[in-house]
Amino acid sequence: MTEKAVPDIVVGRLPVYLRILNYLIDEGRYITSSQELGDRLGISSAQIRKDLSHFGEFGKQGTGYDVMFLRDQLQKILHVDRRWSVVLVGAGDLGHALAHYRRFNDAGFDVVGVFDSDPQKIGQQFGKYMIQDVSTMGEVIQEHKVKMGIIAVPPAAATEVAKEMIKLGVVSILNYAPVTIMVPLGVRVQYIDPVVHLQHMAYYHNEEAL
């Protein structure tokens, strides 16, 4: 096991493999193959075998993968065989959807606090959360040993929020604000921007056909 050497792009596919394994378990399946996984994910079975080979031997030649075993192993590799506490900053529409996104909970991610800097929002009920003052985020982070944060604030505020999170010990940030955030070594940011995806696909539209 040389986890350190695994390319990030391979790591990024593991959650997708984990997702399909969970569906197979829901379907009552016990055994699968790289062929079936590949077919259901639209990638080659060779790619899947190669990706998994970075982490060990999970299947026997000719008998395929034990679905639950592989699921459990991937959960361990990804460190998601445990629960993670997450703080969420930004109590807007998007923040509301994220705070109550059931799949976070199903996957072991618990939003332990929702924060905003708007005095009009602080103290308000927000679905099952109460919106807290972002300046008090440190207490919650400390109490729950939070290492992960989600940013759903307007672009102008995102860098400041990220800095504060990092100062308080957060090392993984999921950033919905449409800005690039510079972070120190050891801190990771992943970005979700639906506009980027739509524009990316627009490139391939044949203008003549429109």
Add this chain to the structure above:
Amino acid sequence: MTEKAVPDIVVGRLPVYLRILNYLIDEGRYITSSQELGDRLGISSAQIRKDLSHFGEFGKQGTGYDVMFLRDQLQKILHVDRRWSVVLVGAGDLGHALAHYRRFNDAGFDVVGVFDSDPQKIGQQFGKYMIQDVSTMGEVIQEHKVKMGIIAVPPAAATEVAKEMIKLGVVSILNYAPVTIMVPLGVRVQYIDPVVHLQHMAYYHNEEAL
């Protein structure tokens, strides 16, 4: 210009360049450099120059890029120098946030209809939209010449919705449902799954430090 030959990963970075150029314009800037863009995006200036070189010559040696010119060119290249009509299927929490996401509008993407299959939801007001029966989606798609769709339904329904969209002429799908969708040649799907991002980052957490 050999657009066909441009690697998809390069195309995927153009919207991010476009985003930063728009910020520079908002800041009142007229000239920028690959160095500045790189610094603000956390990538190398060489990468930016190489990416842009696929599409032509946008800057002069030593004088940098004209911000507005480069912005306009990127918009043309991405086919986002026009407005796009988009249908949205799935009138849940996430669908609500997406239907009212201001940046879609700012970027030229107009959600022209919100659809669901739940009889309890159909006909209900949904912010500024009225939820329509997904079985009537064809009329809206035809009327607005819709080529893009957003899926925000539960995983079990996503494949069916995608099939229907594609049958009706949609060729670009932004899929928020946590399932992989198989599509015919000529149709593109991009995925947004925040759980995948959190799990991806969890991999890098040092367990000893927890």
